[in-house]
Amino acid sequence: MKKRLLKMQELSQATGVSGGTIRYYVRKGILPKPVKVHKNMAYYDESYIERIRMIKQLQEKRYLPLNIIKMVLEANDISSLKAEQKRILKDIERPLFKSSLSDNHTVPLNKDELAEHTGIPMEDIEALESMGIISQDAEGHFDRECIRIAELAAELRDVGLTKELDFRVEHLQIHQDLIEFLARKEIDLFTKRIANKGMSLKEISTLVDNSIEVLNKIIPFIHLRMIRKILDEIE
Numbered sequence: 001m002k003k004r005l006l007k008m009q010e011l012s013q014a015t016g017v018s019g020g021t022i023r024y025y026v027r028k029g030i031l032p033k034p035v036k037v038h039k040n041m042a043y044y045d046e047s048y049i050e051r052i053r054m055i056k057q058l059q060e061k062r063y064l065p066l067n068i069i070k071m072v073l074e075a076n077d078i079s080s081l082k083a084e085q086k087r088i089l090k091d092i093e094r095p096l097f098k099s100s101l102s103d104n105h106t107v108p109l110n111k112d113e114l115a116e117h118t119g120i121p122m123e124d125i126e127a128l129e130s131m132g133i134i135s136q137d138a139e140g141h142f143d144r145e146c147i148r149i150a151e152l153a154a155e156l157r158d159v160g161l162t163k164e165l166d167f168r169v170e171h172l173q174i175h176q177d178l179i180e181f182l183a184r185k186e187i188d189l190f191t192k193r194i195a196n197k198g199m200s201l202k203e204i205s206t207l208v209d210n211s212i213e214v215l216n217k218i219i220p221f222i223h224l225r226m227i228r229k230i231l232d233e234i235e
Contacts, residue, residue: 005035005043015052022052030055030070064177072181108141117147118154127169128153131176186215 008019015022022044025031031051034042051073058064058072115122128134134146142150153169161167190211194204 004046006046006048007041007043011044011048011052014049015056017052017056022048025052025055025066028066028070030066030073058177061173064174068178068181071185072177106144106147108137108143109147110140110142111136114142114147114150118150120150120154120157124153124157124169125150128172131170131173133172133176186212 006014008022011022012019022031026033031048034044034048036042054073055066055069058069059066064072109117111122111125115125118125125134128150129136134142134149136142153172156167190208194207199207
């Protein structure tokens with residue numbers, strides 16, 4: 001089905017964003033270039049409406065700057081993966097997402113049990129769940145990874161990030177968004193470079209396991225150095 005084309009005024013009315021702002025998004029590459037039919041006339045298909053709404057949401061609810069929003073939107077499209085790249089993803093899914101937790105004996109907990117186990121209020125658990133950071137299985141239980149995340153959320157409370165300081169579990173949403181962006185870029189990195197290289201599934205699994213293990217060691221140091229860099233700039 002052919003998408004309806006919109007003039008700038010129609011797109012602006014549909015999104016609540018001014019024409020000047022939309023043109024700025026296009027110049028910065030956050031929005032794709034429209035279909036030009038004349039020097040002063042361009043048309044935008046309906047996909048622009050959803051993309052602009054997503055930009056506004058990332059700005060207003062996630063407080064992300066435009067350069068990060070651009071990367072998030074670019075990373076969000078994995079539909080462009082080729083068949084061979086998608087096959088690799090399917091083949092390595094289990095080793096790629098193998099848990100790094102050493103405790104294999106944690107008993108799954110339901111929501112009430114998780115609240116009692118961690119000591120955090122039910123509203124915090126429900127907030128983590130609403131953001132997709134933790135989730136219940138079909139039987140209403142949280143697995144050991146979700147339990148560990150809830151335990152760490154409890155630790156944040158214990159070290160002083162309390163409601164009295166206006167810290168809410170919802171503030172972890174920014175980490176969720178940026179980690180999703182990072183994960184998508186990692187998937188893109190692996191699939192585009194190992195596809196069509198003739199590697200066996202075992203070789204691919206070993207490469208992915210070892211690479212992610214090293215990357216997970218690098219990331220905390222980059223994070224710490226970035227915080228120091230920003231603090232130095234403020235001082």
